[in-house]
Amino acid sequence: MMSLKRIALTVLFITSLIVAIITTWIYSQLDGSLPLLEGKTNVYGLKADVNIARDAQGIATITANNREDLATATGFIHAQERFFQMDLLRKNSAGELSSLFGDMTLAYDKSNRLHNFRKRAIDIINHLPNEQLSLLKAYAKGVNSGLDALKSPPFEYLLLQQTPAQWREEDSVLVIMSMYLDLQEAKGKREQSLATLYQSLGSEVFSFLTPKGSQWDATIDNTDNSNDFSPNKLPKSPWPNVTSTSNNANSTYNSTTLADYQTEQMPGSNNWAVAGNISQTGSAIVANDMHLGLSVPNTWFRASFSYPYKDKQINITGLTLPGTPLMVTGSNGHIAWGFTNSYGDWSDVIALETNADKSKYLTPEGYKAFTYQRHMIAVKGKEPTKFISKETIWGPVISAKDADNLLAYRWVAHDRQAVNFYAQALEYTHTAEHALEVAAKSGIPQQNFVVGDSAGNIGWTIMGAIPKKSTDFGDLPHSWANGDYSWQGYLLPQAYPKVLNPSTDRLWTANSRVVGGKMYEVIGNGGYALGARSHQIKQRLFEKQRFNEEDLLAIALDDDALFLKRWRNFILATVLTDETLEKFPNLTLAKNIIESESTLKASVDSVAYRIVRNFRITLRNKLFSELNDTLSSTTESFDFSVLAHQIETPLWQLITQKPTNYTALPASNWQQLFVDSFKEVINKMTENQSLDEATWGQQNVSNITHPLSNGVPLIGYWLDMPEVALPGDSYMPRVQGRAFGASQRMVVSPGHESSGIMQMPTSQSSHPWSPFYKKGHSDWQKGTASPFLPGKTQYNLTLVSY
Template sequence: MKTFKKLLFGFLLISLLVIATASTWLYSKVDSALPILDGKKTVFGLKKSAIIERDEQGIATIKAQNRNDIAVALGFVHAQERFFQMDLLRRNSAGELASLFGPLALDYDKSIRRHRFRDRAKVIVAQLPKKQHELIKAYTRGVNQGLKYLNSSPFEYLLLQQEPVQWSEEDSILTIFSMYIDLQYHDGRRERTLGLMKAVLSGDVYAFLDPKGSIWDAAIDNSHYPQAPMPLNAWPSASSFNAIPKDNRYIKATALADSNENKYQGDHLPGSNSWAVSGALSTTGSAIIANDMHLGIRVPNTWFRASFEYPQSQTDNSKAVGSNTVIEQIKVTGATLPGTPNMVIGSNGNIAWGFTNSYGDYSDVILLTTNADNSQYLTPSGFQDFILHKQVIAIKDQKAQEITVTDTIWGPVIGKNHQGQLLAYRWVAHDKEAINFTATELEQAKTVERAFDIAARTGIPSQNMLIADNNGDIGWTIMGPIPNKKGNIGETPQSWDSGENSWQGYLTPEQYPQIKNPENQRLWTANSRVVGGDMVEKLGNGGYALGARSQQIRNNLLIQEKFDEQALLKIGLDDEAVFLQRWQQFILETVLTKKVLAQEENFVQVKNLLENTDELRASVDSVAYRLVRNFRINLRDNVFFELKSSLHNIDKAFNFKAIRHQIEVPLWQLINEQPENYMMLGENSWQDVFTKALELTVADMSINQPLTAATWGQQNSSAIKHPLSSALPLLDHWLDMPTKALAGDSYMPRVQGNAFGASERMVVSPGYEENGIFHMPTSQAGHPWSPYYGMGHSDWEHGVPSPFLPGKTYYKLTLLSY
């Protein structure tokens, strides 16, 4: 027995020693991956020394003697703070995630490889202008030097048992391609969805479900388009769709219940809000701009805050004073995207600029006419062979897979339609015009007109761009390539084999739509249609958002005559549910009839909640908001359930989410007019549809709690996580941001979901940056042991004004040239 105890004691002692040794080794590895904040380091690629100062939150001020040295230093900082994030961005667009994560990412990689973005990135790098090529080369050198100076690989690679791969010049192009994937459709899903609807529905029904306008339109040129009338005949034909039988209610109820977790996440789409007032309305005399870009939010955040200080090149507008040449000092502050050398949004003292996603039509699905064995396809010059490309996908812990990508003169083959016809995809992202670094010229621009010129020559996913300058001028234009389309090219797939339909290159800068200093001295964009007439004809419709956000921002701007930065921030934090007010009245007046209240006793509580809510807001303590919001979603899903299911049965590519915003218009018409000729209602009467949607809403909100405890904040609690935390639950406390009830939602200025929303909030008046405001979720840091990990996140959560400019220097690192 004593021998056994001694053996057991020895075993435990050895085990503890092994655990302690492993823990010490692990701690050392993770700790060694922290960025260098102070001291001096010699860096290859610098022409002269560069200084990196960080404030308490890690916001970097980079000082150098030329722009390329700024790029070296920025690359160094990005690699030290965010290399794993950068790696995910390049792998995301290259279709190389499976080499990190294994088979889980294989299907995604296959879907992306059809675009051959790595091959395209190499072509783009090779044709960049010399100055831009030197910039990206300098940035790449900085990234690899920053990675080298880490004493250990970023901790994520330790957890994945991988080694980081050095950065290359084309990887910065791939980073921007990832933004194309986020901000535009890479698979043509919206056009394919509309194409199916147009093919199987009658013309009046299709027009009704694809409205061109609504009461929510808020274009800055005050243009309006009508919504289509209700179809007069019975629609659609249930027999032609193989619809779900009306007596099979169990299938429908089960499907609706199973989708509860996802359906309540909201109608979020990558986009943004931006608004500006001219100097005539500002307290500074300079124009003021506000911008918050809406993206998925995770740890670390998409953006990295920085300020650049460098002398203007002597070849660029240097001023002669007497016999001396005065070289102007450039100082530009804002947000950068790790993986690229640009200042994405910001202010340089003369102009400030921000973006919202344009949602113009920057792609087209093409119907291919093929020969009998599908080996050739018809073009204006006759039948041609398909172009085949071999792609090898590396898979972690498995043998690599080889796939074949099929291409045409217009773009890759992306599948078949419901009739088995092959489809090709024409997309801006496939052309050399898609990406360049012309946007860096904004750092030295001084006027709205100069920014207009830069915007029209820039290669990024096309954005609504608002500009404010210190002369008091404001302007809107599109930044990014706009295809010059010829023929009958609209929102649905078309044949291009006759030559009548085509792209004729891209619009020239002189052809770009622009608006400067409108009569009301105000501008706003929020992903909905911005302009009408000839200007919108140039842009097309790639899936504009409903105009509810735009309209609420516009109305908030119009009720005030003088603005400072705080006033513009207040507009961005507005969580009033203007969009849902009519839905609140609909429940009270149409759903909660005396007959229904007599039959459903628990609905009396619903009535009291809604009647006692004076102002419907997406506040964290509001039960009424959650109830109205979720009722609308349940009712929408119920009304269109059989139509969606039938269309999906015809073609699995049908994607209701791609058209969900436009569906609000016909939905509201249907529930108010309650036509008898809608043949896919799925219930015995419209009142049954309303009652069941409310029953489901109340039941979902009352799970394990009284209805009065089901607040909006309970449902809309943040879930801002590191990409690896779900696989490492023991580390989520250190990696993820704390869970917090958040105000805001989809159809209001304060856009906010569990892990979606304002990836930054910026308010700034050029020349008065010291009064500017900047919020950013998570923090600058990518390493959980960083002294500023999570700093600034609370200001973003609560909407507390925090400074636009970096603060007092806490850390200083000098990079020396060889």
């Protein structure tokens, strides 16, 4: 009989062998999912060989003999480096994430399925011009070839125990639809929230809490002080006179809406340009930093394209979006361009008038029956989930099926005009004027488009389809039953708002109102940002009379807290009075710290900035918490965040005028509220440390993670970016939060790309074993002026036609 010792050794040997086999297999799978960097590989469908050169950071230069081959090569490299990211984007808009993640994303998938984006994407594909469709077909071939050329699937699929599906042409449209979901409202949250506010509080309070403008407005057409955008006066009657109609215990209110020290982040961006008259290059200089949620890998993929077009060689460098074949932003030697999210009015909530059993809804042609869409959602590890959604002639029904009043949603993203690939023409456009024409014909989520050319011209317009509306819709939902409210097609390109070569030689946008008058009327207000960033950028642009690229980078990295200057003065003059300090002498140190930092900056070592910033947010939260809680418990459609970006104006009016008719004051008097808010901030900052140790950098620590690292915590160390203290914040050009901020920083003068600047967080690659992983991240983090153009070639890969 075998001895216990021999049995134990045998078991240990077999166990070790199994562990070794599993480890070897895992290693081989991870190693096999690395992209090809050198050598040659065959790619079906190429007309000629294509070269992909990479520098030390993995920035790719793709050289092809024609544009379709270049699209194929772009798809190939995107698939090899970023396929999982691309897959998430297409599944996100199509409502198919549950096939990867199971029940945890089912509710989200159902919400997105209301838009039928896959069906709409196929329809868009079927109506694209042949040259655009050919580009997508070539790209899809490249994606699938790149995926097939991997020895094993991208490592994320190993962790999820899934197999990646092939890429189709409509998937590139779905990627852009995901950008619509990220940059715009998917279900009319703003209009629904404003309707709740209006119905609950009346027109006087509604107007006060929803100003159209402020002292921070910084428009490019000098309409800053227009009476149409003046703040509204304080309400005269006691307010807010509203009571809850439901039990707070059943409220769907999301506590993060008024969470402690909310950073008021919104997908957005900064961009600005200076004309050749005031640039050191003689060409225009364009700067752009697009603000998005930050994760691993980054949204963008850096690349250069080189290919012949007619009798010229096109050389263009910038950022691509994995999942799509075009250059999103960059410079071709003749023009450079960038974007900021426009926050125009690109959607409308429609109040439906229904018959008694809600089986029909009223239209200008009489009652019509709802149409129904059957959905089947694949759920990992379970049977598919089936459900049915309602649709109208205007768009999907977005309210709950048992809601008293049904709502439908009209959104540009639902129309064929939402997506096209006409922007490819920017690759061979030579002038700013022509670029504005291209922008007006392009189908993307509507953006502020700023361009400059090598002759020194600069221009602005809206890029993306602009709906023509029958009348001014305002901010609230309306019935479209009698035909007074309707969309009447889309604005013709020649009617687009635009500014070309302003007399100031400067342009700037930052998600706030850009223009007024007739131009504003066609853009509308979809919840644009407070103008603080625009105001600060404009101020910096007028502080100098001549600029180079590093001057404009300095504006992008500007963390001066101009927005909080008056709050600093308010604290010193009104809150920390002699009477307050006599009663609470422990606040003296805080006053000394604030006084010692006369120039308030969101620097990592600033204690004063953290105090002032957190005081403002604490005071705001206290002041509006009762109003928020009551309205949130009244209806699930109310979300305070839609007010947050313009709430600064009524907030400042309240605390400086201290009205006696504000019934929701959470203290016996205004001064007590101020002092209580300040004490709360100091107490939180000193819970486990002295006040002079409680810096802004301690609070603003980066948390840039891979989508899977939370689900598989042990791999986070290899996948996530290092946690570091970050300067910057929301109301300044250097927008930086824990996992939000500049997804890139670009400064480039067309024709002078060699002195251009580009920074990008995380890195080119999504694979932790890649030689490019985390390369370039420290430049973004530190604000180093890293090169715009790719560096010396380190790796050469040839895609061979057959």
